Amino acid sequence: MLYAKEHNRIEHFYTGVSLRTTFLVNSSANYAAAIDYQTKMLDYAKKHNHLYGIMTGLVSLGNMHRSCFQLVQAIDAYKQALELNKKYPSRFHDIGIDYKRIAECYFIAINFEKTLEMANLGLALSKSEVSIGGLQCIKALALFMLDRDAEFIKAYNAYKSHTNVALGVLPHMANCVEVMKKIYDADYAAVNKMLTHENIGGYITYIDVAYNKRIKNYPRVLDAMRRYNILAYGESNEAFAPGFMQMGSAVTNNLAELDRRRAANENSRLELTRINLELTKTQLELYLSRDSQLIANTAAESQRLTYNNQRLLASCPTRLPHSVFCARQAWKRQSRTAYVLL
Structure with a gap:
């Protein structure tokens, strides 16, 4: 100099x-x-x-x-x-x-x-x-x-x-x-390999944001943004870097939408469970009703058969079996004939 x-x-x-x-x-x-x-x-x-x-x-x-x-x-x-x-x-x-x-x-x-x-x-x-x-x-x-x-x-x-x-x-x-x-080619196996073997330095933050946004891993996107903020502005700064503000808003909206869908899905699952329980209850009541009707029908049939049996017994001249009754009647006729001959 x-x-x-x-x-x-x-x-x-x-x-x-x-x-x-x-x-x-x-x-x-x-x-x-x-x-x-x-x-x-x-x-x-x-x-x-x-x-x-x-x-x-x-x-x-x-x-x-x-x-x-x-x-x-x-x-x-x-x-x-x-x-x-x-x-x-x-x-x-x-x-x-x-x-x-x-x-x-x-x-x-x-x-x-x-x-x-x-x-x-x-x-x-x-x-x-x-x-x-x-x-x-x-x-x-x-x-x-x-x-x-x-x-x-x-x-x-x-x-x-x-x-x-x-x-x-x-x-x-x-x-x-x-x-x-x-990432553009959707060759995620190559992406993971490159992230392991290539030196990307501080640019890894951009990859983290872009990659996870593509695969819709929004919590990881927000995490990457926060890590960038700590690097750039210190841990006490809670606001996103200017360029991340709009992106952060979109990611937050996506997370809110995911939460809304998750809640809706959970409500649908609970409603489906309630409907299934109602169906099970209805089926059980139907089974019980059908069993009660079957028992009632069986009892009525039993009563009808008993009644018919009693009617048949009442119409017979003797309670002896039919074969015995016929044999006795034949013996009486023979006895009367013998008496007349004597």
Whole structure:
């Protein structure tokens, strides 16, 4: 930096500033010291009207704010750099990169509509294949989270058609969009395998939300949203991130509908049980009534047979068996005949 300053090599001087800022972060994770140093060097660049120093300083500040999850500050720094690059365009700088940085911040902030807006603006102005590939990737991620599947697969195919996309896409993001493609294909076995073996980093939250929303596991969706909130805003914050608010409302409505259906099904089950009990009771009463009628009919038949038997007995001249009665009558006739002959 001292050599570059002595020889008026402004670009090299500010490259040294960026490298020193990166060293402060990586050596001690001291973001406060790094941001403080970069802010002072940005003021220095503004004081001396060093355009390159201003732009690189703003990008460096944006990167550190993004790493600290200070997304509002990060977007503000990136947008200032973007406006400078618009005002003083350079053939060595592709403006699509500025839009990609901003789009990524909006995606992390769960503002998928703004992510899409920034990605489309960048694609309209970008001339670098690396930037275009990166913008198509972040566009595909946003479209998937918005459930716009037809547009998602179109953006995904455009992203895959660029040969150097790996240079413009973070590895975690690249793995995330591949998992989303498997969810789109409903290849859930591959999804589970990728979640086990691929490094997705913080993007796992988006997969958790999108995957469980697709399979209608709404309690898990809310759990993933809450875990994101704890990561982004701390445990004390109970409100969902802006982009999750509408989604959270839809999920809550779905859960309420599931509860309503569950209650309706339970009421139907209880009503069916009551009807079955009524039917069983009616059948038992019918059986009892039929048995009572059978007993009454049997008793009546028994009484009728007894009555008929008594009538038959009453009409007979003797109670002796018929054969005996006939034999006795024959003997009497024979006896009378014998007496007359004597």
